Amino acid sequence: MSVKTLTINDTPVAVEAGATILEAAKQAGITIPTLCHLEGVSDVGACRLCLVEIKGINKLLPACVTEVAEGMEVQTETAKLREYRKMTVELLFSEGNHVCSVCVANGACELQDMAVTVGMDHSRFSYRFPDRPIDISHPSFAIDHNRCILCTRCVRVCAEIEGAHVWDVANRGEKCYVISGLDQPWGEVNACTSCGKCVEACPTGAIFHKGETTGEKTSDPGLLDFLVTARKKQQWIR
Amino acid sequence: MDLAHLQAIAEQEKQRQRAIRLHCCTSTGCQAAESLQVKDNLKKAIEKKGLGDRVEVVGVGCMGFCGRGPLVQVEPERKLYEEVTPEDAESIINALEGGKATAKEGDPDHPFFARQMRIVREHSGEIDPERIEEYIAVGGYQALYKALYEMTPATVIEEITKSGLRGRGGGGYPTGLKWATVAKMPGNQKYVICNADEGDPGAFMDRSVLESDPHLVLEGMAIAGYAVGANHGYIYVRAEYPLAIKRLQKAIQQAKQNGVLGTQILESPFDFKIDIRIGAGAFVCGEETALIQSIEGGRGNPRPRPPYPAERGLRGCPTLINNVETFANIKAIITKGADWYSSIGTANSKGTKIFALTGKIKNNGLIEVPMGITLREIVLEMGGGVPDGGEVKAVQTGGPSGGCIPASLLDTPVDYDSLLKIGSMMGSGGMVVMDQNTSMVEVAQFYMEFCREETCGKCIPCRTGTVQLHNLLTKLLDKRATTQDLELMESLCQMVKETSLCGLGQTAPNPVLSTWRYFRDEYLALVKA
Numbered sequence: 001m002s003v004k005t006l007t008i009n010d011t012p013v014a015v016e017a018g019a020t021i022l023e024a025a026k027q028a029g030i031t032i033p034t035l036c037h038l039e040g041v042s043d044v045g046a047c048r049l050c051l052v053e054i055k056g057i058n059k060l061l062p063a064c065v066t067e068v069a070e071g072m073e074v075q076t077e078t079a080k081l082r083e084y085r086k087m088t089v090e091l092l093f094s095e096g097n098h099v100c101s102v103c104v105a106n107g108a109c110e111l112q113d114m115a116v117t118v119g120m121d122h123s124r125f126s127y128r129f130p131d132r133p134i135d136i137s138h139p140s141f142a143i144d145h146n147r148c149i150l151c152t153r154c155v156r157v158c159a160e161i162e163g164a165h166v167w168d169v170a171n172r173g174e175k176c177y178v179i180s181g182l183d184q185p186w187g188e189v190n191a192c193t194s195c196g197k198c199v200e201a202c203p204t205g206a207i208f209h210k211g212e213t214t215g216e217k218t219s220d221p222g223l224l225d226f227l228v229t230a231r232k233k234q235q236w237i238r
Numbered sequence: 239m240d241l242a243h244l245q246a247i248a249e250q251e252k253q254r255q256r257a258i259r260l261h262c263c264t265s266t267g268c269q270a271a272e273s274l275q276v277k278d279n280l281k282k283a284i285e286k287k288g289l290g291d292r293v294e295v296v297g298v299g300c301m302g303f304c305g306r307g308p309l310v311q312v313e314p315e316r317k318l319y320e321e322v323t324p325e326d327a328e329s330i331i332n333a334l335e336g337g338k339a340t341a342k343e344g345d346p347d348h349p350f351f352a353r354q355m356r357i358v359r360e361h362s363g364e365i366d367p368e369r370i371e372e373y374i375a376v377g378g379y380q381a382l383y384k385a386l387y388e389m390t391p392a393t394v395i396e397e398i399t400k401s402g403l404r405g406r407g408g409g410g411y412p413t414g415l416k417w418a419t420v421a422k423m424p425g426n427q428k429y430v431i432c433n434a435d436e437g438d439p440g441a442f443m444d445r446s447v448l449e450s451d452p453h454l455v456l457e458g459m460a461i462a463g464y465a466v467g468a469n470h471g472y473i474y475v476r477a478e479y480p481l482a483i484k485r486l487q488k489a490i491q492q493a494k495q496n497g498v499l500g501t502q503i504l505e506s507p508f509d510f511k512i513d514i515r516i517g518a519g520a521f522v523c524g525e526e527t528a529l530i531q532s533i534e535g536g537r538g539n540p541r542p543r544p545p546y547p548a549e550r551g552l553r554g555c556p557t558l559i560n561n562v563e564t565f566a567n568i569k570a571i572i573t574k575g576a577d578w579y580s581s582i583g584t585a586n587s588k589g590t591k592i593f594a595l596t597g598k599i600k601n602n603g604l605i606e607v608p609m610g611i612t613l614r615e616i617v618l619e620m621g622g623g624v625p626d627g628g629e630v631k632a633v634q635t636g637g638p639s640g641g642c643i644p645a646s647l648l649d650t651p652v653d654y655d656s657l658l659k660i661g662s663m664m665g666s667g668g669m670v671v672m673d674q675n676t677s678m679v680e681v682a683q684f685y686m687e688f689c690r691e692e693t694c695g696k697c698i699p700c701r702t703g704t705v706q707l708h709n710l711l712t713k714l715l716d717k718r719a720t721t722q723d724l725e726l727m728e729s730l731c732q733m734v735k736e737t738s739l740c741g742l743g744q745t746a747p748n749p750v751l752s753t754w755r756y757f758r759d760e761y762l763a764l765v766k767a
C-alpha cells in the first residue's frame with residue numbers, strides 16, 4: 001500500500017493512495033460540508049458544497065471525487081469557499097418549498113444543519129414557490145417533492161445497495177424531479193422491495209415513513225455504510 | 239480494394255462526369271427554399287434539349303451563401319445564380335448556349351467567397367455527398383491509404399501534433415496531444431467518437447460539413463482510429479439533422495462496400511467500423527461525458543472530470559472524442575503535411591475555422607477563414623455589414639458560452655487566445671452580428687433563458703443559479719431591479735462560473751458578464767428609479 005502525504009488547511013495528512021480529499025480530511029479530523037455524498041454509494045459531485053481550493057490549480061475541485069496527490073496543498077475554509085457554500089444553500093432554499101416548522105425532518109435534516117453550518121439565516125434570492133406534488137401511494141412510505149433537493153442519494157442507494165433501481169431522475173434543469181419506476185405512483189412500482197433504504201438515505205424530509213409527523217423523522221444514513229462494509233468485507237462494525 | 243482500385247474508381251468517375259456540371263445545392267437551407275424542385279427542373283430541361291451527354295446537374299452540399307439560396311453554380315465557367323426558383327431552371331439551361339437566364343446572377347468573386355480559405359469545405363458544394371465515387375475522384379481516402387501504408391500510428395500522431403490543430407468543438411484542446419494520450423492508454427478496446435451534437439443557437443457548421451462531405455469526416459475518424467488503436471467509432475448526431483443522418487448512413491454503407499471501412503481496410507490489417515447514435519435534442523449532450531453516458535443508454539448527465547474520456551470514456555475504455563470539424567481537418571493535414579497546415583493562422587491557432595455568420599448582416603451564411611483574420615474583415619468586408627445602413631454594435635461569438643464583443647474591438651484577430659482575452663471565446667463557430675437597435679440586456683437574457691432550459695439539473699449552481707440569473711435579468715428589464723440586485727447578479731455570475739460541474743454552467747454567465755463589462759450603461763439605465 002502506497003501512501004501520499006499532503007496538507008489540508010496547513011495540517012499534514014498521510015493517507016492511502018487513491019483516497020479522496022474528503023476521506024483524507026475525515027482522517028485528519030477536518031469536516032468538509034457535503035450533501036450529495038453518502039458513505040456506501042458512489043459519488044456524483046453534484047451538490048458542490050465540498051469544493052476546495054488546491055494550490056496550483058485554478059479551478060475549485062470537489063473533495064468527494066478528487067483523489068489525493070503527493071504534496072497537495074488543500075484549503076477548505078477560505079472566504080471565497082464560505083461565500084459560495086452559503087450561496088449554494090441559499091439557492092437550494094429558494095428552489096423548493098422548505099418549511100421547517102411543518103416538516104417531518106425538523107431537527108434531523110441535513111439541509112437545515114447545513115444552513116446552520118454555513119451561517120445562512122435568509123436567502124438573498126427570491127423564493128420560487130414551485131408547485132410540486134406529494135405521492136402517498138406506497139403503503140409504508142411517502143415522498144414530498146417540495147422538500148427534495150435532487151441529491152440523488154435515494155437513486156444511488158436503491159440501484160447500488162438494494163439493486164432495485166426504483167428511483168431515477170426525469171426531465172431537465174428546474175423541471176427535474178425524482179421518479180419511481182417509469183414515472184408511476186410509488187405504490188404501483190413492482191420493483192420496490194419496501195426495504196426503506198431510501199428513507200435512510202434522504203437528507204431531508206422528502207422521503208419519510210408514513211405516519212411520522214412534524215419533527216418525528218429519524219434517519220440512519222450510517223446503516224447504509226454498515227451494510228456495504230458487511231457485504232464487502234464481512235465485517236459487522238458500526 | 240487497394241490503391242490501384244481506388245485510382246480506377248477515380249478515373250472511371252472522371253470519365254463519367256460531363257463537361258458542364260450544374261451544381262445545385264441540396265443542403266437543408268436550400269432544400270427549404272425548393273432547391274430539389276430546381277434540381278428536377280434543371281434535369282428535365284437538360285433532357286428536353288438533348289444535352290445529356292455534355293451537361294449534368296449534380297446535387298451538391300452547401301456552397302456557403304445560404305442567405306441567398308437556392309444556389310446554382312455552372313462549372314467550369316463558375317457562373318453563379320442566386321435565389322433560383324424552379325421556374326428559372328429552363329432559362330438557366332438555355333443560357334448555356336447564349337441567352338440570358340431569368341435567375342439573379344451572383345458574383346463568385348464577391349469578398350464573401352474571395353476572402354475564404356477552404357480546407358474543410360474544399361469540396362463542399364462541388365461534389366455529390368451521396369456518391370462515394372465523387373469523393374474518391376477528388377482524392378478521397380488517399381490520406382487513409384497513406385496513413386495505413388506509409389505511416390505508423392506514432393508518425394500520424396506526430397504529424398497532427400506538429401500541425402498545431404486544436405479542437406473545433408469549443409474548447410480548443412490540442413488535438414495531437416489528445417490523440418497521443420488515448421494512444422498511450424493501456425487496454426485492447428478503445429473508441430473514437432465524433433461529436434456532431436451541435437447545439438449552439440445559430441450554429442450550423444457541422445451540419446453543413448456532414449451534409450456536404452460526409453466521407454471527409456469518416457476518413458478523419460478512420461485515420462484517428464488507426465492512430466490511437468481503436469477499431470470502433472461512433473458519430474453522435476442530433477435528431478434535428480435528418481438529412482445529415484441520412485447522408486452519413488449512405489456514406490457509411492458506401493464506404494463499407496468499397497472497403498474503406500469495415501474489416502481489413504484497403505487490404506491492410508486495420509479494422510474500423512462506425513456506428514451512428516442519434517441524440518434526442520439536449521444541448522448538454524454535446525458535453526463529452528454526457529454524450530458518452532447518452533451513447534451508453536443512460537441519462538445524458540455530465541460527470542466530474544478527471545477522469546477524462548481519454549482515460550475512462552465509453553464503457554470505461556479509453557476514448558477519443560473530437561468535433562466534426564476537427565476530424566474534417568485530418569485528411570488535409572495527412573495529405574499536405576503539418577508544415578503546410580501550421581503555416582496558416584497565428585502562433586497558437588493554426589489552420590482555418592468555419593463560422594456561421596448570422597444576425598443583422600447583409601451576407602448570411604457559412605464562411606471558412608484563416609485564423610487570425612480580424613472580426614472587422616469578417617463582418618464588414620465579407621459580411622457586408624448591417625443592411626440598410628445600420629451600424630454594428632456588437633458581435634456575439636461562442637453562443638451561450640461566449641460573449642458579446644463591442645464594435646470598438648472589431649480589430650481583434652479571430653484566434654482562441656485573443657477572443658478569450660476579451661471575455662468571449664471561439665466556441666464552435668456561431669457568430670451573430672447585432673446592430674444599434676439591439677438591447678444588450680435582452681441578449682444576455684436570451685442566452686440565460688437558453689441555459690436555464692438546457693441545464694441538465696444535476697448540480698445546484700447551474701440548475702438553480704441560471705434560473706435566478708434569468709429572473710434577475712427579467713426583473714431588470716421590467717425596471718423593477720435595484721442596484722443591490724445588480725450586485726447580487728454579478729456575484730451569482732461569479733459563483734455559477736466557478737462552482738458548476740461542467741462547461742455548461744461554467745460558461746453560462748459569460749454573455750451576462752461580457753455585456754456587463756462592455757455595455758454597463760444599458761444595465762444601469764434599467765435600474766428602478
Ligand SMILES: Cc1cc2nc3c(=O)[nH]c(=O)nc-3n(C[C@H](O)[C@H](O)[C@H](O)COP(=O)(O)O)c2cc1C
Pocket residue numbers: 404405406407408409410411433434435436437438521522523524525526527559560561562564666740741742
Ligand atoms: C454544454 C456543452 C455543449 C457542448 N456541445 C458540443 C457540441 O455540440 N459539439 C462539439 O463538438 N463539442 C461540444 N462541446 C465540447 C465537448 O465537450 C468536447 O470538448 C469536444 O467535443 C471535444 O472535441 P474537440 O477537441 O475536437 O473540440 C460541448 C461542451 C459543453 C460543456
Ligand code: SF4
Pocket residue numbers: 522539540692693694695696697698700701738739740741742743744
Ligand atoms: S453545470 Fe449544469 S449542465 Fe453541467 S452538470 Fe451542472 S447542472 Fe448539469
Ligand code: FES
Pocket residue numbers: 033034035036037044045046047048049050051062063064065
Ligand atoms: S459532496 Fe461533493 S459535490 Fe456533493
